[in-house]
Amino acid sequence: MRVVVEPSRYKIPLARPSIGVAGKTGSWRLERPIVDNNACTRCFLCEIHCPVNVIRVEPETGVSINYDYCKGCGLCADVCPVGAIKMVPEE
Amino acid sequence: MSKPALPYKARDVVLPGDAACPGCPIPIAWKVLSAVFGDKMILVIPASCSSVVVGMYPGNSLKASVIHVPFASAAAVASGVAEALEKRGVSDVQVIAWAGDGGTADIGMASLSGAAERNHNFIYIMYDNEAYMNTGIQRSSSTPRGAWTTTTPILGKGEEKKDVARIMIAHGVPYVATASIGYVHDFYSKLVRASKIKGFKFISLHAPCPVGWRFDPRYTVRVARLAVETGLWILYEYYDGRIHLSGPSRPLLDPSKRKPVEEYLKLQGRFKNVDEKMVKSIQEYVENNWEWVKRHM
Numbered sequence: 001m002r003v004v005v006e007p008s009r010y011k012i013p014l015a016r017p018s019i020g021v022a023g024k025t026g027s028w029r030l031e032r033p034i035v036d037n038n039a040c041t042r043c044f045l046c047e048i049h050c051p052v053n054v055i056r057v058e059p060e061t062g063v064s065i066n067y068d069y070c071k072g073c074g075l076c077a078d079v080c081p082v083g084a085i086k087m088v089p090e091e
Numbered sequence: 092m093s094k095p096a097l098p099y100k101a102r103d104v105v106l107p108g109d110a111a112c113p114g115c116p117i118p119i120a121w122k123v124l125s126a127v128f129g130d131k132m133i134l135v136i137p138a139s140c141s142s143v144v145v146g147m148y149p150g151n152s153l154k155a156s157v158i159h160v161p162f163a164s165a166a167a168v169a170s171g172v173a174e175a176l177e178k179r180g181v182s183d184v185q186v187i188a189w190a191g192d193g194g195t196a197d198i199g200m201a202s203l204s205g206a207a208e209r210n211h212n213f214i215y216i217m218y219d220n221e222a223y224m225n226t227g228i229q230r231s232s233s234t235p236r237g238a239w240t241t242t243t244p245i246l247g248k249g250e251e252k253k254d255v256a257r258i259m260i261a262h263g264v265p266y267v268a269t270a271s272i273g274y275v276h277d278f279y280s281k282l283v284r285a286s287k288i289k290g291f292k293f294i295s296l297h298a299p300c301p302v303g304w305r306f307d308p309r310y311t312v313r314v315a316r317l318a319v320e321t322g323l324w325i326l327y328e329y330y331d332g333r334i335h336l337s338g339p340s341r342p343l344l345d346p347s348k349r350k351p352v353e354e355y356l357k358l359q360g361r362f363k364n365v366d367e368k369m370v371k372s373i374q375e376y377v378e379n380n381w382e383w384v385k386r387h388m
Binding site for chain 1: 095097098101102105106107108109110111113114115116117118119122145146147148149150151152153154157275301307308309310311312313
């Protein structure tokens with residue numbers, strides 16, 4: 001038997017999943033990753049390794065990065081096997 | 092053509108904008124976890140960097156259930172949750188105790204040993220960043236010899252690293268593995284194998300910390316791979332009573348294929364003060380570890 005508690009009936013101090021618990025982390029960034037989609041081979045390594053989960057690789061359109069939350073660590077540029085991602089200083 | 096699980100299933104659970112430092116290995120490992128289990132996992136997290144990364148109330152950067160527990164009790168709470176799920180007949184949710192090396196090798200050792208002996212059905216993952224990074228880089232028993240920490244500031248740590256995976260093998264649990272953040276596909280396949288085994292599973296995950304190890308955040312994966320390529324961190328699985336070497340470590344059985352440990356040490360600021368003698372003894376430590384692995388294959 002499973003006991004179901006309706007969240008609306010009780011005020012339980014439960015944290016809910018939400019984007020940006022530390023604010024817009026894009027403001028931490030010192031260097032911005034710039035992608036050359038013509039050189040990209042769609043290997044997905046940058047998407048798998050991105051610690052903030054902001055990189056999306058689509059086979060048709062290539063790599064897109066959500067700059068609102070990208071922390072600019074440069075890990076994607078280091079794991080890219082063809083050097084299609086360059087880190088350029090923020091203005 | 093079906094889409095590969097690792098990139099596509101890892102998209103939804105780890106939410107952007109968490110409180111991790113740039114280049115942190117912890118969210119990378121969570122993405123691999125979510126590629127295997129989706130949001131059908133209950134993470135039990137003791138005091139560690141991870142409890143900071145998840146974020147403050149009322150937010151939560153993981154789209155999965157998280158229980159924050161006191162430092163010493165991760166394995167004990169996970170045992171209770173696993174037993175409760177079994178009594179209720181819930182079989183599609185995986186309980187994962189997720190603790191750092193301080194919460195495993197030092198403070199959580201007693202409850203970990205108890206849970207392993209009782210053989211509760213959950214996965215214990217120790218992410219090994221080799222010091223108490225959250226409180227300010229203090230030495231733990233998992234810190235390697237020669238490493239600088241704020242409590243071993245001049246000569247570096249003088250004692251050898253505690254090998255928790257070997258301690259768990261001595262407990263006779265069904266599954267023990269070592270994994271590395273530099274080889275996420277290897278970590279993925281180990282999680283898939285562990286999820287099919289009933290009983291206590293232990294995975295020791297090597298996770299380089301850019302802040303505590305004093306290297307540039309972009310080299311997290313490179314440092315993790317160098318630890319494997321130099322033979323300092325050996326990737327293996329233990330089941331059916333013997334050790335099975337994993338793919339990336341298999342060619343390194345031949346000592347001539349291993350890179351010299353200097354390549355790993357010179358990338359990190361924490362090994363800035365090691366001298367020739369120390370490098371030699373670290374190399375000897377590598378050889379001894381491989382001898383032990385060869386004996387148990």
